[in-house]
Amino acid sequence: MFISIQNLTKSFHKNKEVITPLEDLSLEVERGEFLSLMGPSGSGKTTLLNIIAGIDTPTSGSVEINGKDIAHLSRTQLTNWRAKHVGYIFQLYHLVPILSAYENVELPLLLGKWTKAERKEKIMAALDLVGLANRAQHRPSELSGGQEQRVAIARAIVHDPEMLVADEPTGDLDRESADSILRLLNNLAEQHDKTIVMVTHDPKASAAAHRALQLEKGKFVNEGHLLTH
């Protein structure tokens, strides 16, 4: 299993109250699987996504990604692990407005030891994969919402992580752009072996994934039926 989560519980202390958004949760995801997480507001979706992405740590339980226990890493170890193995896609793209598409995609590579020529090759390959090689010099304001999300996806995959996590990646897009982003995510899972976990409120986005799970009050309420295409 690429993702293996056993008996995960996450609690937060707020004033004197303890909030437990995830309780005794187990989840297995195969390599190359595109999984969707749905559920009402406050059901723990983002909390789970952040733990899978190594942004947050569980209170108890085990979290293994590609055979690596990430539940017990220090903050620094977790940051280093995340920089190598995870690409994060947000609802609102989070592109830097004064940088071109090319420079935005370059950002994660500046942490590594690549030469300028190596970076160029990776950036152009990522932009090509999302269909925007001809927009490399455009700034975000010169792109449509769907194109901005494609640049953000290129940025998420440019360092070749095995896993992508996406929080409402189509939440701000019209139907047509959303469908095209979902096809792209599907292609990244099926043709490029990326394991994708996506949080969404949109049933149509969820139906584009291989499997959909419903969270309610920190627990899964269905068995995650396989979706047919």
Ligand SMILES: Nc1ncnc2c1ncn2[C@@H]1O[C@H](COP(=O)(O)OP(=O)(O)OP(=O)(O)O)[C@@H](O)[C@H]1O
């Ligand atoms: N850092 C935190 N400190 C305290 N409570 C938190 C923290 N993060 C999340 N929570 C609480 O955990 C619960 C689950 O939040 P979470 O953001 O995971 O839900 P969600 O399903 O993603 O909701 P939405 O669909 O609205 O984004 C909520 O009650 C929230 O207030």
